[in-house]
Amino acid sequence: MRFPNRISGIKFVGLLAIIILVVSTPGCTSLYMDKNNSISSPNAKVTPPTLNANITFVTTGSSFSPIITVTGNPKIQWVFGDGSTSNSTSPTINFGSEGTRANTLVVTPWSAVIKINIGYDGSDGGVSPGPSTIENLKQQNVISVTGLENVAPYLQVWASSYNPITVLDFSNFTALHTIECFYCTSLDTVRLRNVPSLTRLCLESCNISYLDLSEAPSLADLRGASQRSSIYTINWGNTGAHIWHICVRDNTQMTSTFPVNQLPLLKEFYVWDDNQSGNLHLNSTNLKTVQAYNNHYNSANFSGCFPVGRDGTVNIYNNNLTSLDISNDPGLLYLNASNNLLNQVEVDGVIQTLDSYNTTDGYLDLTGNALPSKTGIKNANNLTVRGWKGQSFNNPSAANLTSIIGI
Numbered sequence: 001m002r003f004p005n006r007i008s009g010i011k012f013v014g015l016l017a018i019i020i021l022v023v024s025t026p027g028c029t030s031l032y033m034d035k036n037n038s039i040s041s042p043n044a045k046v047t048p049p050t051l052n053a054n055i056t057f058v059t060t061g062s063s064f065s066p067i068i069t070v071t072g073n074p075k076i077q078w079v080f081g082d083g084s085t086s087n088s089t090s091p092t093i094n095f096g097s098e099g100t101r102a103n104t105l106v107v108t109p110w111s112a113v114i115k116i117n118i119g120y121d122g123s124d125g126g127v128s129p130g131p132s133t134i135e136n137l138k139q140q141n142v143i144s145v146t147g148l149e150n151v152a153p154y155l156q157v158w159a160s161s162y163n164p165i166t167v168l169d170f171s172n173f174t175a176l177h178t179i180e181c182f183y184c185t186s187l188d189t190v191r192l193r194n195v196p197s198l199t200r201l202c203l204e205s206c207n208i209s210y211l212d213l214s215e216a217p218s219l220a221d222l223r224g225a226s227q228r229s230s231i232y233t234i235n236w237g238n239t240g241a242h243i244w245h246i247c248v249r250d251n252t253q254m255t256s257t258f259p260v261n262q263l264p265l266l267k268e269f270y271v272w273d274d275n276q277s278g279n280l281h282l283n284s285t286n287l288k289t290v291q292a293y294n295n296h297y298n299s300a301n302f303s304g305c306f307p308v309g310r311d312g313t314v315n316i317y318n319n320n321l322t323s324l325d326i327s328n329d330p331g332l333l334y335l336n337a338s339n340n341l342l343n344q345v346e347v348d349g350v351i352q353t354l355d356s357y358n359t360t361d362g363y364l365d366l367t368g369n370a371l372p373s374k375t376g377i378k379n380a381n382n383l384t385v386r387g388w389k390g391q392s393f394n395n396p397s398a399a400n401l402t403s404i405i406g407i
Helices: 344-356 374-385 398-405
Strands: 006-013 016-023 038-040 055-059 067-070 075-079 101-108 113-117 142-146 157-159 167-169 178-180 189-191 200-202 210-212 221-223 233-235 245-247 268-270 277-281 289-291 296-301 312-315 323-325 332-336 363-365
Touching: 067 101, 323 344, 332 344, 344 363, 344 374
Parallel strands: 113 157, 157 178, 167 189, 178 200, 200 221, 210 233, 221 245, 245 268, 268 289, 277 296, 289 312, 296 323, 312 332, 332 363
Antiparallel strands: 006 016, 055 101, 055 142, 067 113, 075 101
C-alpha cells in the first residue's frame, strides 16, 4: 500500500530510537500480521523503550531476521525501524529498501536470554549449525549494538559472523562461553573484561589491533587469524591453562609473542606468518600439529611433545633455526624443517633421533640446511628402508632419500 507525501526517519537520543512518522495526506490504515508474528501499522504510535532497558541493533539492510534463544516463557518485545513490532524469538521484518534503522529488543526478564544470533554458518571449526547448537543464519547487516549489558550475567552464546559491526563489549558476561565473529572485517574492538566462562573465541578475519585475553581464564579455543589491522598485539596475562587450539596465522604485523610456557594442554598450534622470533619451546604432551613456518625462530624445542602413537606433524620451514630438539618424540612422523640454518651436527642429530625411534612411513624434509655427514646419510638410509619419504622422492630407496636432506 502506498502513502503519498509520507516522510519517515529515525532520531537517536542516547540509546533511544524514536520513530517519527509524518503523514501529510489522509490514507487508509492497514494493520497486518505476518507468519512470524510481526505486527505492522503504518501510522502506529511507537513508544520508545526506557533508557538502558533495551538492546538496540542498528542495521543497514532491507530486512532483519535475528534469532534469540530463551528459557522459560518470557515476554518478548521487538520494535523495528519501521514501527512494526513482534514478540517472536525469530522474527522477520522486510523494510522494502536498504537504510539505517534502529531495531530494539526488550525481554522480561532478561535472565531468560541465553543466545543471540545475527549471523552464523559454522565456519572456522564452529559447531555444525542447527536448532540445538547455533542456527544457520546469514549476516544481518548490523553495524552496532548497544544495551548488551542487560544480558551480561545470562548470555551464553553470541554469534555475529560476517556483520559489519565495529565494536563489541562483553565486559562482565560471566556466563558467556562462545563468541562467533568470523569475518567481521570492520570489527576493531572486542572487550573481554571478566569473562570467566569463555571457552571459544572466533575472531578470524576481523580488524583487531589489540586483544586482551587476560580475564578469560577458561579460554580453550582461540581463532584470531588474518587480522586486517596495521598492528596486532595479544595480551595473554595468565590465560592458557585450558587452551587446546590456537590459530593466529597470517599476521605479519604481530607485535607480541605466544606464552608457550603456559599452554600445557595445547594440541594444535597454527602461527605461520606471524612475525615470531626467538626460541619456540612448547611443553605440552598433547601436541598433534605445529604449523610455525615463515617466521623468524632461531631455535625450536619439542622434546617430549609427541609420545608414542601420536602421528604428530611439525612444519617449521623458512625460519632461522640453528637448533632443533626432537628428543623423546617417537610420535613425530612428519617433519619439515627445510630452509633453516641448521649445521651438520644439528642435521645429523635430527636424522639420528628419528632413526632411533624405529618408526615407519614418515616424512622428512631438511633441504636448505647443511649437508649431513656419512653417519647422517646412513641413518637416512635406514629411514628410507622403513618407508620414510620426502619432498623429492616417491619410492623407498636410499638413493632417493638423500634428496630430502640436501644431497
